[in-house]
Amino acid sequence: MSRGEKIAILGGNGSGKSTLLKVVLGLYVLDGEPVRYDGVPVSAIDRNSMFARVQVLFQDFVRYQGTVRENMAAGHSAALKDDARLRSALKASGLGELADGRGPDTPLGQMDASSIYLSGGQWQKLALSRLFLHSDADLVVLDEPTSALDPMSESAAMDSIWRLFADKTVLLVTHRVALAGRADRIWVMEEGRIVEEGNHESLLALGGRYARVWSEQQALHDRKISLRSEPR
Numbered sequence: 001m002s003r004g005e006k007i008a009i010l011g012g013n014g015s016g017k018s019t020l021l022k023v024v025l026g027l028y029v030l031d032g033e034p035v036r037y038d039g040v041p042v043s044a045i046d047r048n049s050m051f052a053r054v055q056v057l058f059q060d061f062v063r064y065q066g067t068v069r070e071n072m073a074a075g076h077s078a079a080l081k082d083d084a085r086l087r088s089a090l091k092a093s094g095l096g097e098l099a100d101g102r103g104p105d106t107p108l109g110q111m112d113a114s115s116i117y118l119s120g121g122q123w124q125k126l127a128l129s130r131l132f133l134h135s136d137a138d139l140v141v142l143d144e145p146t147s148a149l150d151p152m153s154e155s156a157a158m159d160s161i162w163r164l165f166a167d168k169t170v171l172l173v174t175h176r177v178a179l180a181g182r183a184d185r186i187w188v189m190e191e192g193r194i195v196e197e198g199n200h201e202s203l204l205a206l207g208g209r210y211a212r213v214w215s216e217q218q219a220l221h222d223r224k225i226s227l228r229s230e231p232r
């Protein structure tokens with residue numbers, strides 16, 4: 001990976017995408033050549049200084065029984081007081097109504113009668129807001145960050161991801177070829193290995209697994225559009 005590069009990782013269930021992220025982060029150590037950051041093996045880098053430079057969003061992100069503010073500012077107390085930053089991060093993930101409505105002090109979950117319940121997709125947006133709020137890392141690692149979002153929300157959230165992390169190195173795991181297509185480089189995984197590598201155009205030209213999944217997902221998309229436009 002080069003600094004500032006955007007890499008998307010595609011592959012079927014169990015192909016090794018999440019495992020690869022953990023290897024990159026030094027959470028799993030493999031035999032053989034180690035993962036290096038600026039030439040330094042990941043095992044030789046102090047965990048705290050490593051995680052100060054890396055922002056991670058896994059699929060099983062945390063949900064705190066607390067307010068929106070507490071959920072977003074977890075581990076970063078300075079952000080607790082900055083309402084403008086909190087609201088802007090909420091809007092970037094698609095929670096504009098919450099930002100403009102009851103705002104950062106809204107209690108979530110079952111705290112009391114004034115609490116609101118978030119849906120699965122809304123929790124994922126909140127997790128993304130937390131990431132946008134603290135986007136001061138060099139490397140951003142995202143494991144299916146929009147998997148619970150509806151198509152419109154997903155497209156808007158991905159726009160925010162590319163915009164807000166424009167100068168960061170991004171590693172994005174996704175099942176959606178349309179989202180991967182915007183990356184500088186795509187790794188296609190199968191049985192724990194990268195079996196295809198390139199950008200959208202070169203992988204389409206290769207005519208392999210990526211090209212096949214791309215045309216299948218395009219056909220599905222076109223079918224949905226035509227179903228929507230058929231007269232009732």
Ligand SMILES: Nc1ncnc2c1ncn2[C@@H]1O[C@H](COP(=O)(O)OP(=O)(O)OP(=O)(O)O)[C@@H](O)[C@H]1O
Pocket residue numbers: 011012013014015016017018019020
């Ligand atoms: N800690 C572990 N110990 C043993 N096997 C594991 C461990 N974590 C993952 N695996 C296995 O490694 C394989 C790859 O898992 P991984 O979670 O990386 O897949 P993935 O490509 O992210 O899949 P998905 O799209 O379903 O999230 C799977 O067969 C899984 O069962």
